[in-house]
Amino acid sequence: MENKWSSGRMFLLAAVGSAVGLANIWRFPYIVGVNGGGAFVLVYVASMILVTIPLLVSEIALGRRGGGDPITSMTALAAGGGLSPKWRSFGWLSLITTLTVLSFYSVISGWSLAYIPKMLAGLANKDVAHIQAEFVALTADPKAMILWHGIFMAVSVTVVAHGLQRGIEAAVRVLMPVLFASVICLAAYGAAAGDFGAAVTYLFTPDFSKLNFEAVLMAVGSAFFSASVGVGALMTYGAYLPQSVSIWWVAAWTAIIDLLVALLAGLAVFSIIFAHGLDPDGGPGLVFVALPVAFSQMPGGLIVGLIFFLLFFLASFTSAFSLLEPTVLWLTTRYRVSRTLAAWSVGIAVWVAGFATVFSFNYWKNLYPLAGMARFHESTIFNLLDVLVTNVFLPFGALTLTIFTGWRVSRLLLSDELQGAARPRLFSLWLTLVRYMVPLALVAIFLGNLL
Numbered sequence: 202m203e204n205k206w207s208s209g210r211m212f213l214l215a216a217v218g219s220a221v222g223l224a225n226i227w228r229f230p231y232i233v234g235v236n237g238g239g240a241f242v243l244v245y246v247a248s249m250i251l252v253t254i255p256l257l258v259s260e261i262a263l264g265r266r267g268g269g270d271p272i273t274s275m276t277a278l279a280a281g282g283g284l285s286p287k288w289r290s291f292g293w294l295s296l297i298t299t300l301t302v303l304s305f306y307s308v309i310s311g312w313s314l315a316y317i318p319k320m321l322a323g324l325a326n327k328d329v330a331h332i333q334a335e336f337v338a339l340t341a342d343p344k345a346m347i348l349w350h351g352i353f354m355a356v357s358v359t360v361v362a363h364g365l366q367r368g369i370e371a372a373v374r375v376l377m378p379v380l381f382a383s384v385i386c387l388a389a390y391g392a393a394a395g396d397f398g399a400a401v402t403y404l405f406t407p408d409f410s411k412l413n414f415e416a417v418l419m420a421v422g423s424a425f426f427s428a429s430v431g432v433g434a435l436m437t438y439g440a441y442l443p444q445s446v447s448i449w450w451v452a453a454w455t456a457i458i459d460l461l462v463a464l465l466a467g468l469a470v471f472s473i474i475f476a477h478g479l480d481p482d483g484g485p486g487l488v489f490v491a492l493p494v495a496f497s498q499m500p501g502g503l504i505v506g507l508i509f510f511l512l513f514f515l516a517s518f519t520s521a522f523s524l525l526e527p528t529v530l531w532l533t534t535r536y537r538v539s540r541t542l543a544a545w546s547v548g549i550a551v552w553v554a555g556f557a558t559v560f561s562f563n564y565w566k567n568l569y570p571l572a573g574m575a576r577f578h579e580s581t582i583f584n585l586l587d588v589l590v591t592n593v594f595l596p597f598g599a600l601t602l603t604i605f606t607g608w609r610v611s612r613l614l615l616s617d618e619l620q621g622a623a624r625p626r627l628f629s630l631w632l633t634l635v636r637y638m639v640p641l642a643l644v645a646i647f648l649g650n651l652l
């Protein structure tokens with residue numbers, strides 16, 4: 202059947218493809234760096250287990266029961282339970298969030314594509330000043346960025362337009378093993394040729410003095426984003442999940458593999474960074490400036506660099522499918538247009554929306570729309586979109602989901618989806634987390650962000 206995953210394993214590959222993305226390869230290493238290493242990692246792991254996994258279970262279960270795009274699913278679930286049709290707004294939030302994320306995600310992913318020919322053209326033989334200048338030149342060139350962002354969108358749309366089994370499944374079946382192999386290669390290289398000991402110490406020795414409230418909130422919020430939870434992407438993937446597959450199994454493995462890839466990528470990046478005496482606190486430019494500097498100084502730097510940027514691209518590419526799918530499915534359901542037309546229309550709209558991010562690095566780099574607010578006095582449109590998604594849309598979406606699941610949806614329905622009768626302890630533990638722990642963490646994120 203074309204409208205189901207061919208197995209639970211295929212769902213898992215696609216869900217891991219969604220989860221493993223820029224948050225693992227690009228964001229995790231630099232936020233760990235900025236927030237002082239081990240203690241941050243500890244909070245990150247704890248919130249993955251206590252907050253993210255319960256949410257993943259909820260989201261996938263609602264998706265499978267709802268059976269459609271987030272708007273259709275929430276409408277059906279609310280109607281079936283005699284609840285207010287307003288719950289449907291989660292669906293709208295989902296479409297807006299996924300498309301907003303994709304609009305900047307694609308621009309950053311475009312950079313990794315641009316770095317592949319740059320590496321081949323000898324970037325790895327240049328000196329530090331040249332490598333820095335190269336990154337500055339790329340971000341100063343809106344035409345180049347629009348081109349790479351366009352290529353990224355076009356290949357993503359092509360996959361999604363081919364449908365679930367012939368598009369997304371076929372792609373992840375080939376790409377995910379390549380992705381795993383490249384991250385393992387890089388970590389092995391880091392262990393063999395880099396300063397692995399320093400990386401391990403840095404990532405795993407907790408320094409609680411650096412762990413303030415803000416860092417905790419950031420860890421929780423980043424774990425969500427990294428596991429793709431709260432935005433309806435995995436809800437949509439869940440709609441295609443065969444009834445026989447255990448949601449506990451796929452949710453737990455999605456989070457575990459996502460975490461492992463982030464740690465492996467972190468180990469690889471920091472082994473290389475430390476071996477070359479570079480600053481781990483490099484911020485967003487870490488992988489585009491510090492790493493190429495390291496590649497330029499190490500044996501086999503060209504190959505390692507190519508593997509790194511390939512990994513970067515694959516990680517975001519397989520996430521992009523899940524960011525497109527909710528809206529594409531909604532358009533084909535609601536307006537009965539073909540999948541091809543739906544995918545290309547969404548792709549072109551997101552490509553154009555992405556110009557706002559592109560210009561945030563050049564024409565509009567001194568444009569701070571919320572300059573009047575102290576906190577945002579130097580935030581570009583791109584920075585604001587990032588904050589809006591990670592600090593507002595995502596936790597708000599997750600909060601809606603958890604309240605809906607924990608307090609509104611019938612227990613019978615949930616127990617039916619999650620084999621609650623066969624696993625009574627696990628089920629009630631999960632329900633307790635979803636009703637109390639998860640909403641508490643989310644409200645804390647909100648309040649914390651407001652203050």
Ligand code: PHE
Pocket residue numbers: 219220221222223224225302426427428429430432434520523524
């Ligand atoms: N999880 C992806 C990442 O780690 C981002 C993402 C969020 C993808 C939400 C889909 C939905 O980069």
